[in-house]
Amino acid sequence: MFTIVSKESIAPSEFDIWIKAPRIAQQAKAGQFAVLRLDESGERIPLTIADSDENKGLIRFIFQVVGKTTAKMSMLNIGESILDILGPLGTPSKIKNYGSVLMIGGGVGIAALYPIIKALKIENNRVITILGGRTSDHVIMKDECAKYSDKLIITTDDGSEGTKGVVTDAIRALIKNGENFDYSWCIGPTIMMKYCSLTAKEINLPIYVSLNSLMVDGTGMCGCCRVSIDSKILFTCVDGPEFDGQKVDWNELMNRLKQYKTEENKSSEKYLSEVGEHPWL
Amino acid sequence: MALDFSKDKTPIKEQDPNLRIKNFEEVCLGYSLHEGMLEATRCINCKTKPCVSACPVSIDIPTFIKQIKENDLKAAATTIDKYTNLPAVCGRVCPQESQCEGVCTVGKIKGFQPVAIGKLERLVADWKYTNKKTSKSENIKNSFKKGNVAVIGSGPSGLTVAGDLAKLGYKVIVFEALHSAGGVLTYGIPEFRLPQKIVETEISAMRKLGVKIECNVLVGKTITMQEIMQKFDACYISVGAGTPLFQGIKGTNLNGIYSASEYLTRINLMHSYKFPLYDTPVKMVKNVAVIGGGNVAMDAARCAKRLGAKNVTVFYRRTLDELPARIEEYFHAVEEGIRFSWLTNPIEYSDNGKGEVASIKCIRMELGTPDESGRRRPIPIKDSEFSLKVDCVIEAIGQGANKVLLDTFPELELNKKGYIKADPKTGATSVQGVYAGGDIVTGAATVILAMGAGKTAAIAIDEYIKNKKTNK
Numbered sequence: 152m153f154t155i156v157s158k159e160s161i162a163p164s165e166f167d168i169w170i171k172a173p174r175i176a177q178q179a180k181a182g183q184f185a186v187l188r189l190d191e192s193g194e195r196i197p198l199t200i201a202d203s204d205e206n207k208g209l210i211r212f213i214f215q216v217v218g219k220t221t222a223k224m225s226m227l228n229i230g231e232s233i234l235d236i237l238g239p240l241g242t243p244s245k246i247k248n249y250g251s252v253l254m255i256g257g258g259v260g261i262a263a264l265y266p267i268i269k270a271l272k273i274e275n276n277r278v279i280t281i282l283g284g285r286t287s288d289h290v291i292m293k294d295e296c297a298k299y300s301d302k303l304i305i306t307t308d309d310g311s312e313g314t315k316g317v318v319t320d321a322i323r324a325l326i327k328n329g330e331n332f333d334y335s336w337c338i339g340p341t342i343m344m345k346y347c348s349l350t351a352k353e354i355n356l357p358i359y360v361s362l363n364s365l366m367v368d369g370t371g372m373c374g375c376c377r378v379s380i381d382s383k384i385l386f387t388c389v390d391g392p393e394f395d396g397q398k399v400d401w402n403e404l405m406n407r408l409k410q411y412k413t414e415e416n417k418s419s420e421k422y423l424s425e426v427g428e429h430p431w432l
Numbered sequence: 433m434a435l436d437f438s439k440d441k442t443p444i445k446e447q448d449p450n451l452r453i454k455n456f457e458e459v460c461l462g463y464s465l466h467e468g469m470l471e472a473t474r475c476i477n478c479k480t481k482p483c484v485s486a487c488p489v490s491i492d493i494p495t496f497i498k499q500i501k502e503n504d505l506k507a508a509a510t511t512i513d514k515y516t517n518l519p520a521v522c523g524r525v526c527p528q529e530s531q532c533e534g535v536c537t538v539g540k541i542k543g544f545q546p547v548a549i550g551k552l553e554r555l556v557a558d559w560k561y562t563n564k565k566t567s568k569s570e571n572i573k574n575s576f577k578k579g580n581v582a583v584i585g586s587g588p589s590g591l592t593v594a595g596d597l598a599k600l601g602y603k604v605i606v607f608e609a610l611h612s613a614g615g616v617l618t619y620g621i622p623e624f625r626l627p628q629k630i631v632e633t634e635i636s637a638m639r640k641l642g643v644k645i646e647c648n649v650l651v652g653k654t655i656t657m658q659e660i661m662q663k664f665d666a667c668y669i670s671v672g673a674g675t676p677l678f679q680g681i682k683g684t685n686l687n688g689i690y691s692a693s694e695y696l697t698r699i700n701l702m703h704s705y706k707f708p709l710y711d712t713p714v715k716m717v718k719n720v721a722v723i724g725g726g727n728v729a730m731d732a733a734r735c736a737k738r739l740g741a742k743n744v745t746v747f748y749r750r751t752l753d754e755l756p757a758r759i760e761e762y763f764h765a766v767e768e769g770i771r772f773s774w775l776t777n778p779i780e781y782s783d784n785g786k787g788e789v790a791s792i793k794c795i796r797m798e799l800g801t802p803d804e805s806g807r808r809r810p811i812p813i814k815d816s817e818f819s820l821k822v823d824c825v826i827e828a829i830g831q832g833a834n835k836v837l838l839d840t841f842p843e844l845e846l847n848k849k850g851y852i853k854a855d856p857k858t859g860a861t862s863v864q865g866v867y868a869g870g871d872i873v874t875g876a877a878t879v880i881l882a883m884g885a886g887k888t889a890a891i892a893i894d895e896y897i898k899n900k901k902t903n904k
Contacts, residue, residue: 174655178653178654178655188611192703192710193710194711195611195702195712235611235647235648236648237610237648237649237654239653367694367697367698368609368610368619368697370650371674371675372619372674372675372693373676373693373694373697374675374694375694379685384685386675400685406687407687409687410687410688411713414707415713417708421708
């Protein structure tokens with residue numbers, strides 16, 4: 152059992168929790184994730200480890216309510232537990248001094264990007280960060296990202312904060328202003344990672360993306376999370392979750408992500424009819 | 433020679449095929465005590481006992497059968513317990529036809545079937561668990577004084593090492609990556625062949641011996657091999673083969689195409705056949721194709737039938753003669769209406785325009801000269817392609833070595849295929865104090881072979897630690 156020690160609502164239907172998991176906290180590195188199962192009848196879902204505190208034995212998850220499991224998880228309070236957490240999983244981010252790095256985060260993906268920003272800054276990279284969201288409320292972890300960035304740019308779809316527009320506009324603006332980058336990371340909604348990868352290709356910028364494939368075990372045992380990278384079948388759980396964004400077959404990934412949409416909706420509807428609508432959803 | 437017993441095995445009750453394709457309950461219902469005693473009389477207690485030497489864990493088969501005949505199941509249980517920690521599992525999933533029963537002296541007599549050794553073992557094990565108090569093994573007090581051993585992976589091989597070493601007085605911790613113990617017994621073999629309750633009972637018997645099982649620990653990630661080497665006197669790696677192979681033909685990543693590992697894990701470990709009561713879904717569709725001819729392919733096909741599929745077809749590139757699956761499982765599958773398309777190999781999957789698999793294109797094969805495995809090599813027949821409508825495909829074409837642990841422990845020598853190099857006589861690897869066995873050494877094989885490797889390694893680990901402690 153893994154006990155929740157703190158919980159905060161940080162954006163509409165987004166939550167920030169710290170959980171007691173000493174072994175995982177000791178091993179977790181930027182870019183890794185864990186697989187969680189809430190209870191006996193629960194599914195196994197992957198979530199990026201947003202931060203860890205080795206001394207206190209804590210790990211942090213930031214999640215958005217998107218279906219039954221995350222809705223149920225949002226109901227858990229401090230002192231309550233998650234039945235199973237396995238981690239840290241996946242290959243850590245390649246952290247080193249690249250020189251100048253461009254970090255692009257969108258929506259709840261910002262939580263996955265944050266530990267990489269932090270680790271790259273500790274390695275003395277020049278870090279320029281772009282965070283995007285639908286509205287100002289959806290751009291999370293601004294202060295934390297700012298702390299480890301030399302420059303932080305915010306874009307919102309509705310212009311409620313920062314520049315009105317999407318993150319790829321901000322990338323182009325930076326390049327137009329003569330900025331030069333040695334490497335980049337983009338973590339966010341799949342469609343955003345796809346377009347950032349296309350933009351990166353245009354400007355000849357190497358880019359890492361962190362894929363959010365469906366998973367079951369998370370240890371390379373089942374192949375549910377397989378993706379095509381440069382036409383080769385690889386597993387997100389062990390070979391990733393980070394891949395060269397220019398080599399990902401994005402359309403295939405997006406297709407695989409909708410594989411259980413009907414079942415997921417059925418499950419959510421059934422759950423909400425049992426517990427009633429959550430006021431925050 | 434006048435033999436006063438039946439030529440055939442005592443018939444065993446099974447769930448009717450028409451009923452069982454609608455549930456996940458066990459197909460074989462087992463012998464009653466009376467039936468078991470009757471079957472036991474078919475053992476002639478021959479001098480040569482070929483069954484014992486054909487058993488990977490050398491169970492004293494004639495003795496326990498004699499004890500059944502004498503209506504002393506308690507004694508029979510004690511006999512079996514000396515050799516195996518998982519009798520209820522072995523009695524159900526061992527390929528007896530190619531081991532003990534394959535060499536049975538009675539079976540060698542013209543017109544006679546061998547003694548139903550597997551079913552008798554199952555009878556004894558099931559009896560033991562329903563008459564708990566009489567089990568001797570549960571009363572063993574473990575002093576834990578002889579040393580500490582880490583076992584990585586809680587499948588049949590790991591559990592065997594753990595049980596044997598606990599009985600010898602070692603403190604054993606088993607690390608399991610998944611949320612439930614049992615390895616392939618839990619995530620792989622379906623409920624209707626091996627009920628989860630049976631696996632749980634055998635594992636809890638192991639816990640009573642003092643074995644500690646820690647789930648949610650992926651060695652190499654959650655804790656390192658270095659930590660294990662520091663904290664334990666020895667360790668045994670039994671992580672299973674564990675990574676599915678795909679044919680990699682066009683369309684492999686379409687929705688509705690599974691590896692058998694994923695399909696069975698969803699159904700067995702995650703209980704997706706009870707969706708939405710359990711949260712994990714699995715595709716429940718009309719036309720299912722299974723690729724491959726092993727036990728895993730049979731399990732997947734029979735699961736698909738139980739999930740309501742109307743047409744389930746197994747595509748195998750050789751013929752029934754070469755089918756690697758247990759013959760009993762093949763017959764069960766046929767009874768359940770599974771179709772077999774022999775000498776057929778898929779070459780392409782196409783979609784329905786929505787990213788879901790809709791048809792499978794196959795090519796007919798013919799058998800050529802034997803390959804390195806000794807089986808005749810299938811060769812495609814030119815211009816024999818044909819297509820079939822499918823809604824779901826399950827590829828059960830085998831597994832490769834899972835690299836998660838191995839990549840973090842480069843000191844460990846591997847063989848050409850990427851599996852761990854271990855001495856077959858001891859399980860010793862290239863690293864002192866590190867032993868290995870089961871599928872991660874042999875590649876995908878059977879439960880009982882993995883258990884046999886565990887038995888051998890437990891003896892070697894005991895020797896190793898004793899020597900280490902005396903030389904200190």
